[in-house]
Amino acid sequence: MICPKCNYKLSVESPSCPQCGIVFQKYFKYHPKLSDHGDFQTPAEAIPPRLTATSNELLTETQPSNPANLIGGLIIIAGLIIWSWQLIGPPIVANAAGNSFLHMVNLPFHEAGHIIFRPFGAFITSLGGTLGQLLMPSICMGVLLLKNRDPFAASVALWWIGENFLDIAPYMNDARSGTLPLLGGNFGHSAPYGFHDWQYLLTESGLLVYDHTLAKMVFAFGSFIMLLALAWSSLWLFKRYQQLKYSNTHNYY
Structure with a gap:
């Protein structure tokens, strides 16, 4: 060859x-x-x-390496590791993800989800907010991986998906208490029925008493996805380092 x-x-x-x-x-x-x-x-x-492309090539394929890309990737991964610790470490009630600036990034997609899924009835409309904020980073990951063939960028989008689960968990955990502030200055305990998405969804499905349990499961799942994304990006970066090292060694000889 x-x-x-x-x-x-x-x-x-x-x-x-x-x-x-x-x-x-x-x-x-x-x-x-x-x-x-x-x-x-x-x-x-x-x-x-x-x-x-095979699945291995799709997930870890690297383009021609240079030191600038390697350093840039290291900086991004280091930032995501620190950010993950800040979001995963605190308890759900601390709402660390909801207090981060990423919440304001996720919020428009959440509200857009209500509009997009409105034709499917009241229940799906309420669920559409959660679906909307999960759908957008999922689309980004698919495009970056399958069209752009950029596994590193796709791994960052996967991290964003996990972060959205951490953003959803406190909202779900608040279903019975209704103490989190909602849009417009409302609170779940004083707003009309149906205004608090997860209060409505869990009540209608008969799962309201399990709000804390379900929130913990969602939080744990989101944390796992974030850690998986960090492992994926680290593997990609290691392969890029190996490629750069091999290329420099071969050119030297």
Whole structure:
């Protein structure tokens, strides 16, 4: 196997060139490729890389590395680790996620979810707020992973999904007490029935007495997703470090 960019001869088949770092599937998407008959194929005739990538390549594929990208990734991961500790460490009633600036980022998607799911009835409309704030980071993760083929950015979006679960848990935990401030200055204990999403949802489903238990489960699930995202991004960063180290060593010799 010969690299079409630097002509380095690979002894075994590889998704990328250890000499120059190009990813072959991405290269052949935008450059002509020789067919078995010696004719050039247009980029459109090449097999789309999104359809041929293995799960391992999809989750940990790295682009050509440079020290700036490596340092930038380390800074982002360090920031997310510190932020995760600040959000996961306090108890649910502290509402750490709700008091962070990310809550104001999640809130418009929450409110938009109510509007989007309104045609499906009152119950789904109330649930739509929670679905909306989970749907947006999920869409971002899917686009970043499947279209942009950027596993590191997708892992950050996965972290955002987990953070949203931590943002939802205090709201769910407040279903019976209704002490959290809601939009418009209302509180669950004084607002009209149905204004507090989870008070309405758990009452209608007969699960109101389990609000604290369900909130703990949601909080634990969100914490697990955040830690999983950190592990994914760290693995990607380690592979990028290995690629950069191998490339520098090979170029030296």
